[in-house]
Amino acid sequence: MKVCVCVKEVPDASAPKRIDPQTLRLDRSVPGALNEFDTHALEEALKVKEASGDGEVVAILMGPAKAADSLRKALALGADRAIHVADEALAGSDLVATSRVLARVLERESPDLIFFGQQGADSDGAVLCAAVADRLRRPLISQAASLEQEFDPHHPPPNGVTTKVKVKRQTEYGYDVIEAPLPCVVAVSDAINEPRYPSLKGIMGAKKKPQETLTTADLELSTLEVGEAGSCTEVRALGEPPARGESRRIEDNGNAAQAIVDYLAEKKLL
Amino acid sequence: MATLVYIEDHEGELQKDSLGVLGKAAQLGDDVAAILCGAGVKGLAGELGRYGAKRVLVADDPALDAPLPQPRVDVLAGLLADRRFDTVLFGASVLTADVAAGLAARLDAGLNWDLVDLDVQEGQLVGKRPALQDSVIVEVGWKSEPRLALIRSGTFEPVESGGEAEVEELQVEVEDWSAQATMLERARAESEGPNIEEADVVVAGGRGLGKPENFSLVEDLAKALGGAVAATRAVVDAGWYPYSAQVGQTGKTVAPRLYIACGISGAIQHKVGMQGSGTIVAINKDPNAPIFEYSDLGVVGDVHEIVPKLADLVRQRKGS
Numbered sequence: 001m002k003v004c005v006c007v008k009e010v011p012d013a014s015a016p017k018r019i020d021p022q023t024l025r026l027d028r029s030v031p032g033a034l035n036e037f038d039t040h041a042l043e044e045a046l047k048v049k050e051a052s053g054d055g056e057v058v059a060i061l062m063g064p065a066k067a068a069d070s071l072r073k074a075l076a077l078g079a080d081r082a083i084h085v086a087d088e089a090l091a092g093s094d095l096v097a098t099s100r101v102l103a104r105v106l107e108r109e110s111p112d113l114i115f116f117g118q119q120g121a122d123s124d125g126a127v128l129c130a131a132v133a134d135r136l137r138r139p140l141i142s143q144a145a146s147l148e149q150e151f152d153p154h155h156p157p158p159n160g161v162t163t164k165v166k167v168k169r170q171t172e173y174g175y176d177v178i179e180a181p182l183p184c185v186v187a188v189s190d191a192i193n194e195p196r197y198p199s200l201k202g203i204m205g206a207k208k209k210p211q212e213t214l215t216t217a218d219l220e221l222s223t224l225e226v227g228e229a230g231s232c233t234e235v236r237a238l239g240e241p242p243a244r245g246e247s248r249r250i251e252d253n254g255n256a257a258q259a260i261v262d263y264l265a266e267k268k269l270l
Numbered sequence: 271m272a273t274l275v276y277i278e279d280h281e282g283e284l285q286k287d288s289l290g291v292l293g294k295a296a297q298l299g300d301d302v303a304a305i306l307c308g309a310g311v312k313g314l315a316g317e318l319g320r321y322g323a324k325r326v327l328v329a330d331d332p333a334l335d336a337p338l339p340q341p342r343v344d345v346l347a348g349l350l351a352d353r354r355f356d357t358v359l360f361g362a363s364v365l366t367a368d369v370a371a372g373l374a375a376r377l378d379a380g381l382n383w384d385l386v387d388l389d390v391q392e393g394q395l396v397g398k399r400p401a402l403q404d405s406v407i408v409e410v411g412w413k414s415e416p417r418l419a420l421i422r423s424g425t426f427e428p429v430e431s432g433g434e435a436e437v438e439e440l441q442v443e444v445e446d447w448s449a450q451a452t453m454l455e456r457a458r459a460e461s462e463g464p465n466i467e468e469a470d471v472v473v474a475g476g477r478g479l480g481k482p483e484n485f486s487l488v489e490d491l492a493k494a495l496g497g498a499v500a501a502t503r504a505v506v507d508a509g510w511y512p513y514s515a516q517v518g519q520t521g522k523t524v525a526p527r528l529y530i531a532c533g534i535s536g537a538i539q540h541k542v543g544m545q546g547s548g549t550i551v552a553i554n555k556d557p558n559a560p561i562f563e564y565s566d567l568g569v570v571g572d573v574h575e576i577v578p579k580l581a582d583l584v585r586q587r588k589g590s
Contacts, residue, residue: 013558017402024408026401099375124538125383127420130339130371139451140340142368145507166454170507171337171364172520173280174457178338181450191507232380232414239398239407249562252571257579260551261587263567267549269471269528270587 001055003045004111007038007074009067010122024235034070037117039195041188045115046078053158056080060105075206076198087215089223094231099131104219116187129187139180142187143169271299274355277306287361289321290426296322307342309335319435321428326435331442336453339368341444347376355416362420370420380412383420403560423519423542471497472526478533482510487577488532494584502534518543533573536561
């Protein structure tokens, strides 16, 4: 059983974030971190592998050279192998270009199951999974809140061969249950699990695990098919920031409850 | 501009966000068609003229019965191969995000998402997208056609302009692989549970509460304030609280006079369900939580300490 997990590096939550007025892109020179939504995808991949008793989890990341740290975190958390697609030509890739690159890597790997996190914490997009599934012509299930795998009766764990996954997921109307045969693409919600923390052993062992770096040329893609050149959308301008009311911030020093009551009284809400 | 608007329905009801987007499309240009996909949806087509469609294309087929995205991508891709539409718009939902993204890949067409406005500037369609936790708005465009866009839920209200639409049925052909995912159980609207949409005060709990038992803190505060209890998607999905109490894009939209968010980080999916609230108070231990970007009063601190004290103080004050 081979499980691939597509992960992304995003600016660290505590880093000051800005859009570069020159390139109109998110400034990615600030400290980065493994996208938290993707840690849930990785955790689910590890659980699937553990339940089947056999297999490999491969973390795939597209991003600049410095994003290798995030990929190393994925290895520390338990991924067996990592693939980093790093090429200056990739900068500015939109959905069409990014899905083209990831689909190409996944075609090479030919996994049984592909996981995505729900969304990028930087772009708030929840779209990459469906675009990649379409390029691979594989079934898609998004927003998975729980997942069960069904094994071939002739190949149960500990060398389990998974034939199907059954997923419960939330929509605007309640819960759906969707089933798909393998190979398929599953995007998980952040409610599906609690990701483990990396162990010391995991961190120490991460460096020794196989890591491969690929360029667009390695994937037989031309530089015109990726990055800004291969993208069909553009950022035209930075607009005015949205109007915001006055906002107050307090740090709790033991009196926060009283401060809230005073505020509510002032606003005539009590 | 020839625009196609994807119309979502659920159990025979047209979805409000789709109708809002249809109205916006009609405001931007004359040539607006709507597409309805499903099994037994033909009867809904007539209504769409009133909301701005000049033409309604209906893909009515058993293969489209379950609200799954991939067969719908096949229908749209087939239609766009035959006829020219320069723009395809979707009101964002769990279903349409997957349909739009699949279509973008199939056609190598640009998709902009999470748009809160559409505008034509010098003959070019421009979308407005909030970024960095809604602290800036970026103007986005498309370099090729068709231009695909997902509009943030709740952005445009439906407008009844009162026209007649011409209805046309489409042939439906679905790829084998598109039909491989199957729906075993389908979501049904739940009507039971407290009515958080009408409450004057809503106290909401999120994952920061730590464990399901701690929802009692939120319930106690709501009781002291005479309000209703709400929950985020994360805790509902995790089984801590019932779906009927969920606020956000896939839950209910509330606009109480006072909204108190306890241990909620405040992702965009949550924000769209409560941003219309009069006063927003957020308590969270993470000073970087996005919710502080749109709170009137942000309190950085431990919900487990603050919420019980607050409930006591509210009771004392009301008792006096």
